[in-house]
Amino acid sequence: MDVSTRTEGIVEQSETPPGKPVVVVDDLHVDYKVHATGKRAKNSRRKLLTPTRGLSSVHALRGVSFTAYENESIGVIGSNGSGKSTLMRAIVGLTPPSKGAVYASSRPNMLGIGAALIPDLSGEKNIILGGLALGLPKERIKQLQEEIIEFAELENFIDLPMRTYSSGMQARLKFAIAVARDHEILIVDEALAVGDRRFRQRSEDRIRGIRENAGTVFLVSHSMKSIADTCSRVIWLNQGQLMMDGGPEEVIEAYQGSKGQPDD
Amino acid sequence: MNAADFAAENNLHRVGARPPLHRYLQEMWERRDFAITMAKFKIEANNQKNRLGMLWIGLSPVLTAAVYGVVFGVLQGDRRPDNFASFIIAGVFLFQYFTNTMNNGAKSIVSNRALVQSLAFPRMTLPMATVVQQLLNVTVIISVMYVILFVLGNPIKLSWLLIVPLVVIMTVFNAGVALFMSRLTAHTRDITQLLPIINRFFFYSSGVLFPIDRILSSFPALLQVYDFHPIYEFLVIGRGVLLQGYTVPSEYWWYASGWAALLLIIGTVTFWAAEESYGRVD
Known part of the structure; x- marks a missing residue:
């Protein structure tokens, strides 16, 4: 993995020059081993005590890499099951990666x-x-x-x-x-979808406040409006892979352009 | 330049990496308020669900002891140990302290899975919170035990105070067991099915209801092995310091302390070794 080229790529995409790097995600893979229950469509003639019964592997993230800088607020978008929440849990260190690693300046917190x-x-x-x-x-x-x-x-x-x-x-x-404590790196997963419009407004203000205090915020949301309102950079995940990384307008536009196609 | 070097150059650390043991213990010590508060609040929340609330902490071992006392009193006939009612009370009350901590400690990671998957903190805080919770309960239980033993005609002696060091030794031992078991159950959920059997094994093997030394009097070799049965040691010490007509072999204090220290070390190291994996979703 060559970070220098990736860093240059980010410089091209964002308008402001990046500050200090705070999170480096390097070729991150996450596998879940799941004991599937219920009947399978095919191959259903299995015995009850077969040891390998329904053990399947879900490849939730397949080689995601990016670098986040101080003062950025990064929106993470993608359809359901694209690996957004897994990526966030891996950044916080809750889900161990099966390959690759996450480096951070301090332990990120999840909301x-x-x-x-x-x-x-x-x-x-x-x-x-x-x-x-x-x-x-x-x-x-x-x-x-x-x-x-x-x-x-x-x-x-x-x-x-x-x-x-x-x-x-x-x-x-x-x-x-x-949000009562100061967070250096904060991850907000769908939390802004709660409450009425007024509370949502105040939550978004609060997140901007954290960012202004030299914090870095990751925001996972299905609401393109709150992403566009709060974020300075957007990452689009699809089926565990990084589809696009750049300014909010172009990524959201590309994502919405892809919507309506059969895979969403 | 690869990503690891780039990260190191910018003073970034790998997230979720397990710290060395001494740093880990220090981090856990910094979270002690969380563990203690969680223990207190859990007791409070549990009690709110029952009408008799706090009373159950003392009432439950009394009722258990009553049932066992009647059944095993009848079964043992005239082979009952001396001072039978007090024998049962001391045995059941002290044994319950061990078994409650083991059960709740074993489930501490599994039953807090949502918490483990959403917040980052030293995971050892969770089993330790259950140890604290049971320690708070046992202070109530022991006061109840003092009252019952007095009513049953055991004279109040200065040696009753020796229950305090016994509880300290048992707490250290229980903490070790809880840490060890919570790692096992976190990785292999099936262990929760085995827990009742493990409990019963210790319950019947440690002489809660009958005097081991009398039953095994014709097998002196086996009796020597029993000198090194940790829970048996706890019960012998407890009865020795509390009951009329029982004594403590002084070496038992050393054996029991040794077990406690050993279990705490084993439990701590085993639990810490798997620190990175408790949040895994599988």
């Missing part, structure tokens, strides 16, 4: 705070738990608490158990906790 929270507990306690899960010290969470509640617009409900919240309220709380 996936929801899994750490306990639905039976109040919003207030979940703010503490979520903050600790993100690695914030206890004192800092206490300072941020008001701000989080205010951003999530949950002033009147913060003492109630989280399971009583509407799905929009839960999503707002999770987003508010996750």
Whole structure:
């Protein structure tokens, strides 16, 4: 893999000269080994205890390479199953690559705070738990608490158990906790699709704010509007491969041009 | 210039790479507030689901001990050990501490899969959180045990305080077992099916309900092997310091501590070695 040519390619595509590289994705392959269940269309005369029963390999990423720079916000687009989420999980280090590697200046964070929270507990306690899960010290969470509640617009409900919240309220709380800390590299996977229009607006503002604080943001979304509004660069994945990497207008245009064809 | 050199030149590190053991432990220590808070909140959330709430932490071992006490009291007839009711209480209460930590610890990665797949933190935090959770529970359980043993006519002795070092030794041992088992179950889900059997093996082999030394009195060689059965050691120590008419062979304290240290080292190293793989989706 020759990085220098790839870097030049990126320079050509983006209007501003790149700053310090923060994430290097090098020839990344990810395979999933899946125990398929259910009946296969062909070859269905299998015995129950056959050891190789339905073990199939899914090649989710097939050699993706790119370099992300400081201050960039990169939109990741592609149809369902194109490997967007797998790529993001590999960048965070949650999914080990089967080949290739991801290098980063600091450990990237994913906006996936929801899994750490306990639905039976109040919003207030979940703010503490979520903050600790993100690695914030206890004192800092206490300072941020008001701000989080205010951003999530949950002033009147913060003492109630989280399971009583509407799905929009839960999503707002999770987003508010996750963006409360400063992220050097942040990955936002579909999170902006939640909440009403006003909250979406404020979320996008917040993400721009992170970028302005010398952060790098990856944004996975099916909403071309929020990608075009927030991102300075767009990566288009198709069936685990990098189709295009460049400015938002041209990539989104090319992607939308390809849509409507049978493979989408 | 290849990508690895390019990354190194710009001071980038491979993401998800397992840090060396000492750094890993340090990172986990920095997350101790997360583990402790998660343990406390889990207890709170569990208790909210039941009407009797916190009471169940003490009530559940009492009821278990009552059932076993009646059944095995009848079965053993006049071959019952001395001070039978207290014997059962001490045995069941202490054994449950081990078995609860092993079960919950073993499932700690599997049952938090969503969390493991969405946030990056030292995974050891999860089994350790269950160890803390059980340690918090056991403080309640032991206070209940003190009350019951007193009511059953065991005089309060200074040696009752020796339960504290015993709990420390058991906690270290349990942590090692929990770490080891959680790695096994994370890779081979089938182990969860084996857990009840492993539990039963330890339950019946460590003399929770009957006096091993009396049953094996005609096999002195086997009895010597029992000197090195860790859970048997815990129960002998527990009964020795608590009950009227029982004593602790002093070497048992050393054997038990040795087991605890050994298991903690094995568990920690085994768990750490697979750190990169716990988030795998398969």
